[in-house]
Amino acid sequence: MLTIPKWSAGAMFLDAWAFPGNINSDYRQAYQHNYVMFQARGPKKHLKRLHAPKAWMLDKLGGVYAPRPSTGPHKLRESLPLVIFLRNRLKYALTNCEVKKIVKQRLVKVDGKVRTDPNYPAGFMDGITIEKTGEFFRLIYDVKGRFTIHRISAEEAKYKLCKVKRVQTGPKGIPFLVTHDGRTIRYPDPVIRVNDTIQLDIATSKIMDSIKFESGNLCMITGGRNLGRVGTVVNRERHPGSFDIVHIKDTLGHNFATRLNNVFIIGKATKPYVSLPRSKGVKLSIAEERDKRLAAKAASG
Incomplete structure (x- = not known):
């Protein structure tokens, strides 16, 4: 086991502590080693x-x-x-x-x-x-x-959608909002609230349009086990002191629920403001994927 010299600053510092009598010397040496040798120095720079x-x-x-x-x-x-x-x-x-x-x-x-x-x-x-x-x-x-x-x-590519994370009033009574990508926009439309989505012009950083977080609007899930799914907001369950739950229904009629923080509104009614990937955000079950694969194989063969 690696130990540190008794004359080192770490050892003298730890010797001043009162260790309980039932802790044996091996544990004490290990604690001294970890205390002296493993101390963080700034942010992490690697990722396994x-x-x-x-x-x-x-x-x-x-x-x-x-x-x-x-x-x-x-x-x-x-x-x-x-x-x-x-x-x-x-x-x-x-x-x-x-x-x-x-x-x-x-x-x-x-x-x-x-x-x-x-x-x-x-x-x-x-x-x-x-x-x-x-x-x-x-x-x-x-x-x-x-x-x-x-x-x-x-x-x-000239615009993007941003979820509103915060709406506040700053110094001198200037209202502003903060989006999911860290943007701060001053003097927004007063009707915009938290969890709404804004359509942002990239060149000017001006708000082109806003989409309310309400039932009937189209949304995409950005977290949790339903990540990437697209559907229509059905209703919102409010749980004060806990996480609000949003119930969603996709185009195939599948119902699922997730936390409010995971919901990103992307369109009004059934019209998305951005184009969607090939699957259109519809997740098939294992059986549905199998049937679709067999049908495609039968059609080609």
């Missing part, structure tokens, strides 16, 4: 591959580590680094070094701004633009809870 979010779809045997997202507008487990997007998804690079060369040429934009950090955390509803190839993408979850490559038109 097995601990990376499942939405990234990284293989287990591709290495020990995964790219750790830089600090940014989205949480680590709710974001996708640009290096994963360009290298693993689009296959535009073979290595991290090649991704660095791409982003350092200022070829990649996220929400209209050039990003030169290969570990920049792009998140849900962010628009990624590669002008040199004329491609536009929006980060959206599929029904299995994974970030999907969703190509959009140049017209749709």
